[in-house]
Amino acid sequence: MNILIAVLLLGGLALAAGILLALASRVFHVEGDPMMERIDAVLPQTQCGQCGYPGCKPYATAVASGEADVNQCVPGGERAMLAIADLMGVPPKEVEEEAAPPMLAFIREDECIGCTLCIKACPVDAIIGAPKQYHTVLESHCTGCTLCVEPCPVDCIDMVSKPEVLEDWTWSAPGQAKLSDNGEAHARTG
Amino acid sequence: MPGLVDRLTGLFSAGLAGGVDLKALISHGGFPGGVHPAQMKHTAGSPIVRSPLPPRLILPLKQHIGEACTPTVEVGERVLRGQKVARSQGYVSAPVHAPSSGTVVAIEEHGVPHPSGMGRQCIIIEPDGLDEADESLPPMSDFLDQEPAVIRERIRLSGIVGLGGAVFPTFIKMLRDHHHPVETVILNGVECEPYLTCDHRVMLEHADAVVLGLSVIMHAVDAARGVIAIEDNKPDAVQTMQKALDDSGMGDRVEVRVLPTRYPQGGEKQLIQSVTGKQMPAGKLPLHIGVLCQNVGTAKAVHDAVCLGVPLTERVVTIGGDAVPQPANICARIGTPVPFLLAQCGLEDLSGIRLIHGGPMMGERLPRMNVPLVKSTNGLLAMRQETLYSEHAEEEPCIRCGHCVEVCPAGLVPNELAWHCRNDQFDRGQEYDLFDCIECGCCSYVCPSHIPLVHYFRYAKGQVAHIEKERAFAELSKARSEARDNRLAREQAERAARRSKVRRQAAPAKAEKKDGGADSAARGGETSEDKS
Numbered sequence: 001m002n003i004l005i006a007v008l009l010l011g012g013l014a015l016a017a018g019i020l021l022a023l024a025s026r027v028f029h030v031e032g033d034p035m036m037e038r039i040d041a042v043l044p045q046t047q048c049g050q051c052g053y054p055g056c057k058p059y060a061t062a063v064a065s066g067e068a069d070v071n072q073c074v075p076g077g078e079r080a081m082l083a084i085a086d087l088m089g090v091p092p093k094e095v096e097e098e099a100a101p102p103m104l105a106f107i108r109e110d111e112c113i114g115c116t117l118c119i120k121a122c123p124v125d126a127i128i129g130a131p132k133q134y135h136t137v138l139e140s141h142c143t144g145c146t147l148c149v150e151p152c153p154v155d156c157i158d159m160v161s162k163p164e165v166l167e168d169w170t171w172s173a174p175g176q177a178k179l180s181d182n183g184e185a186h187a188r189t190g
Numbered sequence: 191m192p193g194l195v196d197r198l199t200g201l202f203s204a205g206l207a208g209g210v211d212l213k214a215l216i217s218h219g220g221f222p223g224g225v226h227p228a229q230m231k232h233t234a235g236s237p238i239v240r241s242p243l244p245p246r247l248i249l250p251l252k253q254h255i256g257e258a259c260t261p262t263v264e265v266g267e268r269v270l271r272g273q274k275v276a277r278s279q280g281y282v283s284a285p286v287h288a289p290s291s292g293t294v295v296a297i298e299e300h301g302v303p304h305p306s307g308m309g310r311q312c313i314i315i316e317p318d319g320l321d322e323a324d325e326s327l328p329p330m331s332d333f334l335d336q337e338p339a340v341i342r343e344r345i346r347l348s349g350i351v352g353l354g355g356a357v358f359p360t361f362i363k364m365l366r367d368h369h370h371p372v373e374t375v376i377l378n379g380v381e382c383e384p385y386l387t388c389d390h391r392v393m394l395e396h397a398d399a400v401v402l403g404l405s406v407i408m409h410a411v412d413a414a415r416g417v418i419a420i421e422d423n424k425p426d427a428v429q430t431m432q433k434a435l436d437d438s439g440m441g442d443r444v445e446v447r448v449l450p451t452r453y454p455q456g457g458e459k460q461l462i463q464s465v466t467g468k469q470m471p472a473g474k475l476p477l478h479i480g481v482l483c484q485n486v487g488t489a490k491a492v493h494d495a496v497c498l499g500v501p502l503t504e505r506v507v508t509i510g511g512d513a514v515p516q517p518a519n520i521c522a523r524i525g526t527p528v529p530f531l532l533a534q535c536g537l538e539d540l541s542g543i544r545l546i547h548g549g550p551m552m553g554e555r556l557p558r559m560n561v562p563l564v565k566s567t568n569g570l571l572a573m574r575q576e577t578l579y580s581e582h583a584e585e586e587p588c589i590r591c592g593h594c595v596e597v598c599p600a601g602l603v604p605n606e607l608a609w610h611c612r613n614d615q616f617d618r619g620q621e622y623d624l625f626d627c628i629e630c631g632c633c634s635y636v637c638p639s640h641i642p643l644v645h646y647f648r649y650a651k652g653q654v655a656h657i658e659k660e661r662a663f664a665e666l667s668k669a670r671s672e673a674r675d676n677r678l679a680r681e682q683a684e685r686a687a688r689r690s691k692v693r694r695q696a697a698p699a700k701a702e703k704k705d706g707g708a709d710s711a712a713r714g715g716e717t718s719e720d721k722s
Contacts (some may be wrong), residue, residue, distance in 0.1 A: 045664035047671050124670040169306040170652025174645040
């Protein structure tokens with residue numbers, strides 16, 4: 001008799017827990033892959049394809065599924081690699097390719113024939129223009145991915161380095177620049 | 191929580207190591223910490239002299255915190271003194287006015303006083319020497335009868351920004367907010383930086399204008415009380431201001447408060463704590479505790495703009511430093527080239543000279559000398575290279591003496607904070623309240639290991655801002671890329687829908703014509719889809 005009670009009690013508990021878990025998985029169901037979203041959030045979103053995938057989201061999906069390595073994002077550099085490795089819980093790996101300094105695409109307008117091929121290639125819609133009209137790059141939206149350079153039939157797109165402006169300047173770490181060039185300007189008055 | 195334990199032990203050992211009772215320090219005279227650097231105020235007795243007009247005036251399009259301005263004049267145009275030459279873009283901005291009459295000769299990039307040594311768009315004016323004034327702004331002698339909004343608008347149009355060095359547009363500080371009424375207006379006459387004496391001289395020579403400016407500000411924000419805060423190393427300024435107050439009949443509403451000299455008492459947060467006893471909450475404005483703080487120089491500029499109708503086109507600057515033969519306080523037009531000012535003090539040969547913009551504690555070394563005087567220039571210190579770097583030994587390891595903790599007026603733990611900044615752990619740095627650092631330089635000043643603490647904090651703040659900017663750009667790119675993917679998918683779906691529609695239309699024809707005509711019908715369907 002005692003054994004029957006124990007079996008029934010444990011069986012009942014297991015059943016109740018099972019039903020509860022089944023309900024919880026329905027009620028608290030998460031759409032999409034949260035890991036993919038979190039990896040996507042640390043990527044630089046240049047959509048350049050240098051990782052071998054057609055954009056940042058496909059690469060994030062591949063990393064999340066374990067298909068791709070954590071060190072394939074070139075523009076993200078070491079910082080993105082460390083962040084992804086941390087999210088995935090895997091040891092960090094050396095980033096093989098050095099990231100180029102930030103670039104912008106520039107269309108030499110007098111040579112442009114208005115073929116719209118670069119417009120179709122731009123992953124962030126940063127080129128404007130119409131058939132047989134000059135095209136131009138919206139500087140503020142260009143990610144410098146270079147995907148527009150190759151399709152251009154007349155080679156009128158240059159990659160130029162992003163102009164340095166005062167607003168983007170920041171102090172370098174002490175010791176990185178020579179003291180006499182860029183040192184701390186705190187004079188001792190004592 | 192090792193962090194908390196570290197902080198507590200840090201505080202405790204700091205108190206013991208320095209032989210200072212921390213509690214006594216905090217309760218006495220307001221803000222915690224602070225240092226007493228040598229005052230070096232050699233120019234305190236030098237009356238303000240007017241600078242002659244320079245051959246060229248260089249006006250940077252951004253001399254304030256906020257958005258840069260856009261020029262409203264063209265090259266070759268003649269402008270009058272006080273005429274607006276660049277209008278503000280966006281809300282947090284202040285227009286730029288021509289400091290003298292003359293011709294606009296160029297609008298181009300020119301060096302500006304900035305630690306990067308980089309340039310910025312500037313309007314360059316060649317004065318014609320006539321100094322003809324633009325009198326479009328009428329003086330408001332009856333400002334007490336004017337609506338506060340009218341006065342605020344006048345201050346905005348006159349391009350007035352905080353002249354203590356922070357250059358925040360003054361009219362924004364004077365906005366009236368019904369949730370946070372301003373009770374006390376504090377005029378900052380502390381001038382705690384060594385060497386600088388320009389505010390001191392303004393109080394001595396323009397006391398009436400400063401008092402009138404204060405009454406304009408108090409009227410505009412409807413404040414009941416005013417305080418003029420002066421450190422006890424300027425007894426003559428205390429007397430002069432008190433006399434000016436009594437003469438103007440404002441003595442009952444405004445008091446002159448004498449504060450014991452301690453650096454950085456002139457910092458806004460520190461001054462408010464010294465005067466009111468209230469500590470500024472992190473991330474809040476003085477407005478939130480019912481206080482408005484303005485520099486005495488700003489008060490004079492407000493007086494000039496409102497009572498005389500003269501926009502901000504000149505300021506007083508202290509020229510000092512051990513390389514300057516005759517240090518002086520000079521009232522110069524905004525845009526006057528710095529070498530022109532140094533030459534007036536007897537310094538012509540600039541080789542081996544290090545130029546500091548501002549005071550020695552918070553100022554920044556300028557890699558370029560050929561820059562103009564701007565609205566934020568309260569001091570220009572020309573130092574011999576040997577003096578400036580003689581005590582800058584190599585950075586040595588932190589010995590955890592805790593002196594930096596003891597002197598930090600913001601109550602931070604600079605040594606711990608510097609560890610995180612050095613190792614690029616900016617998240618940890620922010621946990622240690624990196625952004626509450628006011629960069630006063632007290633910690634660097636007392637550090638026996640010559641650690642450039644403030645430089646580490648400036649580096650970390652810059653990096654945090656840079657990362658934030660990159661993240662915002664990534665977010666934007668992501669949104670644009672997703673919008674493009676959606677558009678492409680939609681276009682493809684539309685094309686597919688059209689194709690199947692054409693197929694459906696072609697299907698009955700196929701049934702009628704039987705197998706022979708079916709191929710051509712299908713082909714016709716495809717070509718019509720291609721055309722559409």
